[in-house]
Amino acid sequence: MNIGIDMMGGDFAPLEAVKGLHLYLENNVHAPAAFFCIGQEDKVLPLLQEYGLDKHPAIRFIPAPEVIGYHEHPTKALKEKQQSSIAIGFHLLATGKTDAFISAGNTGAMLVGTLYSIKALPGIQRPTIATLVPKLDGSNGILLDVGLNTDCKPENLNQFAVLGSLYASNILGVSNPAVALLNVGEEEGKGNLLAQAAYPLLKENADINFTGNVEGRDVFTGKADVIVCDGFTGNVILKMAESIYDIARQRNLHNDDYLHRFHYENYGGTPVLGVAKPVIIGHGISNGKAFQNMLKLAIKMIESDLCGQIKEKYKD
């Protein structure tokens, strides 16, 4: 398998991407994948050399003279900078030269690139992005959507539930994952119009193990393996969860085993679900460990053929 990596994405590019590759290859001597490192030659090659990766059999350098900055308009930048690492990354993925694409660069450009060049799978109304939530019992849950779909219809939430279930069973290794609807109360009938209408769809969905509503207090307690919500609420939760680690650090509590798990580097990246191939979008501040975790996630997504399984589920 071949994994494309945008070496120019992230606040510390390309250094942290190189560090991530180095970490990964140090821990996995027989790497199951080849890594296509896409970026500016004068910036990336010296670092690959410095880390002894320039002649590594698993590494292949792909020159990309342009870079899409953080504040550029996604659609405009992708159109005008066809020689950028993100545009080339999507070209390689769309043409089958790579099997997954990873970037910690401009999130908007990554989403636009995913939706326009990789595209939603047939039957998928709305691709979605998800985040892991650290549960007190030591395992992880998944929350979706976390921002791609700020306004949702009930059937979108119902589909997120299936995508999240497949992710939880294939990537997190949870068998028969418990799926819950985020809501303001536990009883059926509670909620805003969206949640009230989504509940019966989820209840009747034979493809998932729906366990009912969960409230804000249950997000971290482990009541559910998959929690579905609209992307507005999910994005607020995602960012609140990230701030928990920042608060812990400020209060000097970040070495607590549980609070430490809120550190973004442990998740590495946000997978886009419901599209034809694995795309993982990293945090702008991604460090080497985060990149390593994105590489691991990409490999897991390819090995489990998560996209193929989603495709199979919606083929009719």
Next chain:
Amino acid sequence: MNIGIDMMGGDFAPLEAVKGLHLYLENNVHAPAAFFCIGQEDKVLPLLQEYGLDKHPAIRFIPAPEVIGYHEHPTKALKEKQQSSIAIGFHLLATGKTDAFISAGNTGAMLVGTLYSIKALPGIQRPTIATLVPKLDGSNGILLDVGLNTDCKPENLNQFAVLGSLYASNILGVSNPAVALLNVGEEEGKGNLLAQAAYPLLKENADINFTGNVEGRDVFTGKADVIVCDGFTGNVILKMAESIYDIARQRNLHNDDYLHRFHYENYGGTPVLGVAKPVIIGHGISNGKAFQNMLKLAIKMIESDLCGQIKEKYKD
């Protein structure tokens, strides 16, 4: 001033309400208020005696033979149990015998009672409930709506901003409070349809100091004194914030000065804003300290004439 207290509300009723009164009167020898203690004679009087409050000049016992339980249907229970502590509490408030009403009982019954017997002030589209959010700088912000209005219109959010501002300046003592819209990004134009439509209303509202959008990560950092959002998102945040204290306790980190501030007892109760008189709804697990804080809040709301100020603002 006279404050009505539902002695029968809360998981530990009437003991914790009595403890709260005892705490308050111990710390405020010259209480500025008289307390109307509403509840079942055989349960409340012996406890008032035990705590030496039965002959206290600030205490007046009001018998209420019935109790509305936690799981009773609010409207039905209020209608059928007119001799309940909640029904009598609202009767006293509506007829001017008391100036505020406090209960840690059935939240639904408290809300129904507030809306039907105290009523929204003229010009108020939707009364709202708010919660305090502990900010890292030591001060508190206010977040609203936290669950009374799970589906909102842009103009509702605009009005919550005014109610929240008046609360922050009158009750929290913040001058010219910074008001923010909870959103998925900082730039104008971000958000779901509701947030996109609310932004320009807030921007043009001369009654508030609108400072733009804040994201989930900013809720606790102190970027804003007043954060407005729909009641679905706000309720999820409220309950997540409550769970932060529970997590801290489980991890034995609850003695941290900041994390300790997430303990519900420090806030005591949720004020209903936009109605004609102060109503404060307490957490079901309210302890003595929580009741004491509800009493303090009721007195502050009466002394500052917050309801009168809101009425004045919307009189045209």
